[in-house]
Amino acid sequence: MTTKAAKTASKRPFDIVVYGATGFTGKLTAEYLVRSQGANPLKLAIAGRNRGKVEACQQDLLSINSQAHIETLHADSDDYTSLVNMAAQAKVVITTVGPYLKYGEPLVRACVEAGTHYVDLTGEPEFVEGLQHELHDQAVEKKIKIINSCGFDSIPHDLGALYTVHQLNTLLGEDKAGKCPVKVEGFIEAKGTFSGGTWHSAITQFSRLRAYHNKRKEWHKTRKTKPTDRRRTRVMQPKVFWVNAHKAWACPFPSIDPQVVKRTAAERKEFGPDFIYGHYILVKKLPKLIGGVVGAGGLIALSQFKYTRNKLLEVKDPGQGPSEAMRNKSWFKVHFVGEADGLHVWTEVAGGDPGYGETAKMLAESALCLAQDKDLPANYGVTTPGAGMGVALIERLNAAGITFRTI
CATH class of the missing domain: 3.40.50.720 (NAD(P)-binding Rossmann-like Domain)
Known part of the structure; x- marks a missing residue:
């Protein structure tokens, strides 16, 4: 202030x-x-x-x-x-x-x-x-x-990427810190559940994907602020791949987190002149991965119609959440890999119940x-x-x- x-x-x-x-x-x-x-x-x-x-x-x-x-x-x-x-x-x-x-x-x-x-x-x-x-x-x-x-949206990912970049810059030294292209990837592991409020927000968001796309076009046309330097910040193209270190499949995770990390990188020069971020969830078994993708697609499709959308909203009340015993069994870890100028750093953000x-x-x-x-x-x-x-x-x-x- x-x-x-x-x-x-x-x-x-x-x-x-x-x-x-x-x-x-x-x-x-x-x-x-x-x-x-x-x-x-x-x-x-x-x-x-x-x-x-x-x-x-x-x-x-x-x-x-x-x-x-x-x-x-x-x-x-x-x-x-x-x-x-x-x-x-x-x-x-x-x-x-x-x-x-x-x-x-x-x-x-x-x-x-x-x-x-x-x-x-x-x-x-x-x-x-x-x-x-x-x-x-x-x-x-x-x-x-x-x-x-x-x-959980989006502090572990946003601050985890920032922490990873700081560790990279320490390795790079004063002469190169903030001056090299930087790549960071985040991999989520978690056990937990979600609240009625989170469920309602997700269904509302799914139902507005087309409207959101149209709004983004209009916002882009009338955007008041333009980039003031030549620094680039990007999000990696979605891909699915095997991560041997975790013995799991990495699947793109559709959340706001990559956008938040990208915006932070645009505001902080320690992220370097060209920053790119990849965001994934780790899934141990391929059938579970396929089931998750199909399930998410089904929710998005059902959210487009008023009748089925209202039925989905009835699944959980907005003020509803899990018991303390269930929360105590929940946890999360976000693993990060950072790379710059041929150097690598591995970091982790971890805690208890992610949803509550x-x-x-x-x-x-x-x-x-x-x-x-x-x-x-x-x-x-x-x-x-x-x-x-x-x-x-x-x-x-x-x-x-x-x-x-x-x-």
Whole structure:
């Protein structure tokens, strides 16, 4: 923040507001914030449209930490004034209210109006690109950060690629660091499940693939910002191949993660003059790989029709999630291979339950980073975890048990 903006933010009653705290992931995020309070108590508020549910959530949180500073606010995605009032009281707003294509844009606009940092969990490319097109310049002018995809989509991949590039640059030495073409590939291994909110967001996204394609054409025609240097950032063409080191098939993983990594690379010069990224999920058995591809294709096809789309949405309720016992059995690892000037580095990002426990941790630590840390990268507007927080967030996550290491 600028000095003026920092002074304004310091006078606000809350460090962080969690909007959607009565939902499954929102409550986990609020619980993490309450449990992890250090010597300086966090000024926290939780918000939602149902006052009774928000107050009940407040009592649940106080039962975890009776000394915590937790207040309640009323806000509704259909009431823009309430969103502005909520945003104006905090340094950072966390939102877990999705699908973001349906509910997200008014809150981001309110945060820009109020001069408040914003973090979310979206994995919806159409939503993010719309924000870049509509609100980026205003957010830059306000010196605030709108940082999407602060959960498993896309922090392990985005910050893992950044960490890998830093290890490569250490090997390259000062004379070559940031001056050589760089190639990074990420390989996901995970065991876990997903929430009703994630399911609804995915079905919504699948149903809008054609509309999104048409929007991208229009956005490209009217894009205000153009590249200012000759650096290239690219995503590898999809391919399936055998990875002997992991005894598994690598399959392209259709997620927002490669776009996020690409955007971070475009903002940070340590990624070199020509950066390319490949993004895969590891599958041990070929029949499982084929089944996954066929299943994804079926979901995309069924999402195109209103009747079948509505039936798919009925499979999971938005606030629904797995038990604590199931979450405790879940885990993830993302393996990275980095290459530059003939040198190679192997790194890994690893943690527990990717869909919930660690996602709540990543989201909460992102908000804490924006609220408390100084000397963050001076990348404002609609940006990424790697561009907007970078090494500071890697250090926070390492301390919180999500490990970044060189193998």
